[in-house]
Amino acid sequence: MTGNQQLRNLTIAIATGIVLAVLSLSVLYGARLLIRPVLAGLLVAHILYPVVKLARQGGVPKWITIIVIFLSMVSGCVFVVSSLVPAIAEEIVAFKGSQEGMVEQQPGLSTGKGLVGTLLDASPPAGVPEEKPVKRQPVGSDVARSNLVYIGEQIYKTLERFGLVQETETHTEMIELVTGYITELFTDLVAWLGSVAPEGGQFLLLFFFVLIFALLDGDKFYKGLLSLIPNTYIEPGIFMLRKTIDMWGYYLRGLIVENLIMFFVSFVLLLILKVFVEITFIMALSIALIIAVTNIVRIVGPAFGACVGVILVLASLDVGAVEDVEAARRNLMQASFGVLCIVAFVQLLDSVVILPLVMRDQVNIHPVICLLGIFLGGVIGGIVGMILAVPFIAGAKVIYRVLTVEMKRFDMQIGAVPSYLNTNIVSSA
Amino acid sequence: MATSSKFLDWFSAAKSRTTLRRMETDDNFHFIRDNYLFEQFSPAAVAFILSHLIECRYSNNDLIFKEENPSICFFILKQGKAEIFVTPSPGVKIVYETVDRGQLFGEVSVLSSSSRTANARALENDTVMLLMSTFDLEELCRVYPVDGLKLLRGIAGRITEYLATTTRKLRSAQAELHELKHKLDSHDG
Numbered sequence: 001m002t003g004n005q006q007l008r009n010l011t012i013a014i015a016t017g018i019v020l021a022v023l024s025l026s027v028l029y030g031a032r033l034l035i036r037p038v039l040a041g042l043l044v045a046h047i048l049y050p051v052v053k054l055a056r057q058g059g060v061p062k063w064i065t066i067i068v069i070f071l072s073m074v075s076g077c078v079f080v081v082s083s084l085v086p087a088i089a090e091e092i093v094a095f096k097g098s099q100e101g102m103v104e105q106q107p108g109l110s111t112g113k114g115l116v117g118t119l120l121d122a123s124p125p126a127g128v129p130e131e132k133p134v135k136r137q138p139v140g141s142d143v144a145r146s147n148l149v150y151i152g153e154q155i156y157k158t159l160e161r162f163g164l165v166q167e168t169e170t171h172t173e174m175i176e177l178v179t180g181y182i183t184e185l186f187t188d189l190v191a192w193l194g195s196v197a198p199e200g201g202q203f204l205l206l207f208f209f210v211l212i213f214a215l216l217d218g219d220k221f222y223k224g225l226l227s228l229i230p231n232t233y234i235e236p237g238i239f240m241l242r243k244t245i246d247m248w249g250y251y252l253r254g255l256i257v258e259n260l261i262m263f264f265v266s267f268v269l270l271l272i273l274k275v276f277v278e279i280t281f282i283m284a285l286s287i288a289l290i291i292a293v294t295n296i297v298r299i300v301g302p303a304f305g306a307c308v309g310v311i312l313v314l315a316s317l318d319v320g321a322v323e324d325v326e327a328a329r330r331n332l333m334q335a336s337f338g339v340l341c342i343v344a345f346v347q348l349l350d351s352v353v354i355l356p357l358v359m360r361d362q363v364n365i366h367p368v369i370c371l372l373g374i375f376l377g378g379v380i381g382g383i384v385g386m387i388l389a390v391p392f393i394a395g396a397k398v399i400y401r402v403l404t405v406e407m408k409r410f411d412m413q414i415g416a417v418p419s420y421l422n423t424n425i426v427s428s429a
Numbered sequence: 430m431a432t433s434s435k436f437l438d439w440f441s442a443a444k445s446r447t448t449l450r451r452m453e454t455d456d457n458f459h460f461i462r463d464n465y466l467f468e469q470f471s472p473a474a475v476a477f478i479l480s481h482l483i484e485c486r487y488s489n490n491d492l493i494f495k496e497e498n499p500s501i502c503f504f505i506l507k508q509g510k511a512e513i514f515v516t517p518s519p520g521v522k523i524v525y526e527t528v529d530r531g532q533l534f535g536e537v538s539v540l541s542s543s544s545r546t547a548n549a550r551a552l553e554n555d556t557v558m559l560l561m562s563t564f565d566l567e568e569l570c571r572v573y574p575v576d577g578l579k580l581l582r583g584i585a586g587r588i589t590e591y592l593a594t595t596t597r598k599l600r601s602a603q604a605e606l607h608e609l610k611h612k613l614d615s616h617d618g
Contacts, residue, residue, distance in 0.1 A: 057572045219481075223483065232492060234483070234560065238562050242564050410498050
């Protein structure tokens with residue numbers, strides 16, 4: 001083969017690869033509504049299948065274990081929807097209320113222009129009379145934003161005391177603008193939650209459907225995968241598949257254990273914090289759950305969890321309902337600081353103790369790959385895609401590791417026996 | 430107490446009957462049940478084996494496994510013929526054994542988790558093998574230890590048989606060699 005032919009073949013191969021990758025991604029994107037619950041169902045089934053197997057070994061029929069799993073998961077969903085969601089929603093509604101309040105004060109903020117748009121539009125064009133912010137009385141729903149402003153002012157004052165910033169006339173406006181932006185984000189989140197609620201129902205329906213059938217026919221799934229392997233490669237194929245399934249299973253179950261430990265540690269620490277500052281039990285439970293769930297999305301997840309936790313705490317104090325507003329706000333600052341410290345401590349504990357203990361044979365994912373995967377998962381599958389991204393990157397990493405390390409033990413040049421072996425029989429043992 | 434024990438016995442027997450009835454529809458059930466390695470197995474263990482066996486079809490001359498590759502499965506020949514051989518040097522083949530229907534092979538290196546000591550190939554078209562992986566064998570021993578022990582005993586029996594045959598062959602070869610040496614010495618003398 002000449003150099004030109006080789007180059008042409010390589011170019012064709014690369015072009016075909018790119019076209020196939022683009023096609024696969026567009027198919028994935030097009031079918032994302034269907035793919036998300038199916039993938040989530042298969043993933044959870046893969047995590048829970050050992051439980052079904054273990055119960056079957058103990059003499060418990062498969063269908064009984066599956067019913068127990070199904071009922072536990074449904075009860076968990078019902079508990080979250082009936083107890084935690086209303087508590088969180090109540091706080092988020094406060095943001096929504098504050099956002100509405102802000103419309104009256106700063107009209108630019110709720111027009112979808114965001115922080116930058118608002119800053120650009122800060123000075124009105126010549127000839128147009130400046131729109132005066134409308135003063136309004138503080139209402140209960142304006143709590144979160146005013147609390148944020150208060151904390152912002154406190155931080156600003158502290159920085160000013162140390163000479164790190166100079167007092168300007170616009171600092172209060174800037175703080176209001178930033179806090180307004182945060183509340184705007186949460187308003188979008190509320191709107192998104194409202195829009196995905198029916199979709200969530202469909203998701204859960206399909207998710208449970210896939211989960212139950214994957215748990216029922218786990219062996220058939222495995223055999224189906226094996227039937228795809230050519231017979232001559234069956235031994236390396238079984239080895240690769242089992243190694244991948246086992247390693248990925250260890251990783252996923254490790255991930256679950258890791259986040260469960262994080263949930264319990266954060267919950268206990270939040271209960272301890274509850275002794276010193278005023279936060280409710282449900283709030284502590286919600287924040288612990290948020291810290292654990294967001295930790296699945298590596299790198300960005302913990303920061304997001306910390307923000308949500310702090311904002312939930314900030315929104316929990318209604319200044320209109322307390323007599324000593326200053327004392328209440330001091331408590332609020334302590335609580336926010338406490339939540340931040342807990343998140344930082346739990347993250348440190350995770351990196352230093354939990355991860356090395358739980359995931360002895362770790363699947364290390366490079367942060368850049370992780371971020372790219374989370375971004376791609378977000379584009380394809382939204383928040384669910386972001387949560388699923390890390391386990392699937394780990395799956396790909398496991399396959400790569402099995403192929404490049406474990407499979408080296410095999411001589412893959414197998415197939416038909418060379419013809420000389422049919423004739424020159426030297427000896428028959 | 431006695432009533433509950435009787436009930437448990439009755440329940441266990443009924444469960445076994447149901448399991449056996451359900452398995453009878455499986456193509457491999459009678460084949461497995463008639464194999465000397467599995468004939469003493471409990472219905473639950475047979476059900477386990479049936480659900481974990483993998484069926485593979487080979488064409489004539491297809492290589493089933495290759496020398497020096499890691500051992501992952503042992504094979505039971507369901508249909509057709511196969512041979513076990515080594516190639517000590519290019520163009521040279523030594524056939525160890527020709528495997529017939531119902532025979533087990535490839536089990537020695539699976540037990541010792543070592544590499545394959547020989548090659549195996551199909552000798553007929555439509556040669557059907559039933560495979561059981563070392564992962565499933567370990568699981569069988571964990572879940573059904575009594576049946577696992579029976580299987581291991583059966584395999585150990587086969588290994589002992591191999592060893593006895595090899596020892597016999599070695600002795601006769603030694604005797605032949607000794608005789609030849611004696612003849613050579615007397616010829617030289």
